[in-house]
Amino acid sequence: MTDTIFITGASGKLGQGVIHHLLERGVAPSKIIAGTRNPDKLADLAARGVTVRAADFDDKAGLVKAFAGADTVLIISTDALDGAGTRQRQHLTAVEAAAEAGAKRLAYTSLPVPETSKVSFAPDHLNTEKAVKATGLPYLIFRNNWYQENLFLALPHAFASGQWFTSAGDGRTAFVARDDIAAAIAGAIVNWPAQSTTYTLTGTEALTNEEVAKLASAAVGKPLQVVSLTDEQLAGGMKAAGLPEGFIPTLVSFDTAARAGDLAVITGDVESLSGRKSKPLTAFLEENKAALG
Numbered sequence: 001m002t003d004t005i006f007i008t009g010a011s012g013k014l015g016q017g018v019i020h021h022l023l024e025r026g027v028a029p030s031k032i033i034a035g036t037r038n039p040d041k042l043a044d045l046a047a048r049g050v051t052v053r054a055a056d057f058d059d060k061a062g063l064v065k066a067f068a069g070a071d072t073v074l075i076i077s078t079d080a081l082d083g084a085g086t087r088q089r090q091h092l093t094a095v096e097a098a099a100e101a102g103a104k105r106l107a108y109t110s111l112p113v114p115e116t117s118k119v120s121f122a123p124d125h126l127n128t129e130k131a132v133k134a135t136g137l138p139y140l141i142f143r144n145n146w147y148q149e150n151l152f153l154a155l156p157h158a159f160a161s162g163q164w165f166t167s168a169g170d171g172r173t174a175f176v177a178r179d180d181i182a183a184a185i186a187g188a189i190v191n192w193p194a195q196s197t198t199y200t201l202t203g204t205e206a207l208t209n210e211e212v213a214k215l216a217s218a219a220v221g222k223p224l225q226v227v228s229l230t231d232e233q234l235a236g237g238m239k240a241a242g243l244p245e246g247f248i249p250t251l252v253s254f255d256t257a258a259r260a261g262d263l264a265v266i267t268g269d270v271e272s273l274s275g276r277k278s279k280p281l282t283a284f285l286e287e288n289k290a291a292l293g
Helices: 013-024 039-047 060-067 086-100 122-134 148-153 155-161 178-190 209-220 231-240 245-260 269-274 281-287
Strands: 005-007 032-036 051-054 072-075 105-110 139-144 163-166 197-201 225-228
Touching (some): 013 032, 032 039, 039 051, 051 060, 060 086, 072 086, 072 178, 086 105, 105 122, 148 155, 148 281, 155 163, 155 209, 163 209, 163 231, 178 269, 209 225, 209 281
Parallel strands (some): 005 032, 005 072, 072 105, 105 139, 139 197, 163 225
């Protein structure tokens, strides 16, 4: 592809990964525009010849200006999980701005089965997907499953106490490495398909938390007991632990979604798009055992 590619959220880990893989695939730095609220954070990319522009999802006029000249715009979903509709508003603003700026193609990072997912912010993704399609532009939607790196949120605390409190039950999650997702997204953008497509980016196996705990215990060398709770009990425990009350329903919804099977789907999209084998969870756990336990 010789078009100019704009990546939002370029100072984030996924955005950085996508840019890295675009460059690795031979995309010229001059054909990449990295968007971020804080351009100073991307001085290293600017030094390599990547164009860096300020891009604030709360400033539509500024986004239209930032997107100018971009043929393909990759909108990486934001992390504004305030429960006040900010995230959806930001996403819709970005979609509208990209279309107004004259983008020829749109790509967006979503989550699996947003139509029925129990994840609290799934409607944000579903409505953004609809907005992307409504532009009439060729599109790619990447429904990203749970990162292996998300286990950094749970396992260190679990190993500290020796117990992993969860309401996921026997639900399974097809954890996938963030860098594998970044490589897949870059591969799809460089080799844009003839038809608009929705990909579901997952790991190659779906495991229960009990199975993850056993693998993590073997890697870290410490015992880890899974304690099954109801959603209500899990929420109560989080509240007692001092977690922000407004964020607790979102955290609990992750386990609810896993229990419902929302995160269990397995596809070959990551490997087919990236052109490489995906990192197995065992490798992630071994590489990060010091930080996890």
